[in-house]
Structure formats: structure tokens, C-alpha cells
Amino acid sequence: MFWCFHCYAVNDRPAGPCDVCGQPVEAPARLSWTARLVWALRHPDGDRAVQAARTLGSLRARDSIPALRTAAETGKDIYLRAAALRSLIEIEGTEPLPPWLEELSRAAPVTVRDIACGRGLKEPAAPDSVG
DSSP, X not given: OEEOTTTOOEESSSSSBOTXXXXXXXXXXXXXXXXXXXXXXXXXXXXHHHHHHHHHHHHTOGGGHHHHHHHHHHOSSHHHHHHHHHHHHHHHOSTTOHHHXXXXXXXXXXXXXXXXXXXXXXXXXXXXXXO
8 A cells, every 4th residue: 555645545556657647656756754754744554644643752853844734733633733732842942833822721631731831842641441
């Protein structure tokens, strides 16, 4: 299964025209790792999108700031929005973000509000498995 770089449609081949949009399935040549992660922020597989947001934060990828901000504001699920906001704070800190964080603390879903208010900045720990 191969995701079209342009429309995220599933195709049965890694290259050539997309079955849905007709654009090349493959990513443009010489696309940076950061640009590929930014692309993954809009991926239909939510786990991939969340992992991309976390990785961008770990890399402190400053060029991903606009895409992370968009994901934090309007992401398709709460987990992506929370991961994107955590990554933004990891990259920029909270100093340049006060008006925006204030807005999120009032209008965003509760998990995002908690992060914007300074609570919930750390990823929640995975539950211990019961064996």
C-alpha cells in the first residue's frame, strides 16, 4: 500500500500516476526529512501524523513551525493537536506564544487547553501492562 504524496489516496504501486488525482504517487526528488514529516502531519493514518509531530519536536525543526501551528489549531484529531502543540513548545518555548496559548486555553479541546495553560506538557506515560 502506497500513499499518494499529493492527495493521500492509497495506490498499489510506489511510483507513477495516482489512481485518484493523477499526480505522481512518489514524493518529489530530494525532499528533506523535515519536509516529509510535515507532509505526514496531514496523513490519514492518525498514528503517523502524531508520530510525525512528535519527531518534529524532538528534532527541534524550526521550519516545521507553521505546519505544527496549523495542526495544533485545526488538526483532525485531539491527539494530533496535542502532539503538535507540545512539539511547538519544545521548539519555541512558551515565551513567543502567549497570545496564541491564551486563545487555545479558552477555545481548544480540553487536552489542548491543558497544554496551553502549562499543564500536560509531558507526554502521558504508557500504562503498565498487566501480565
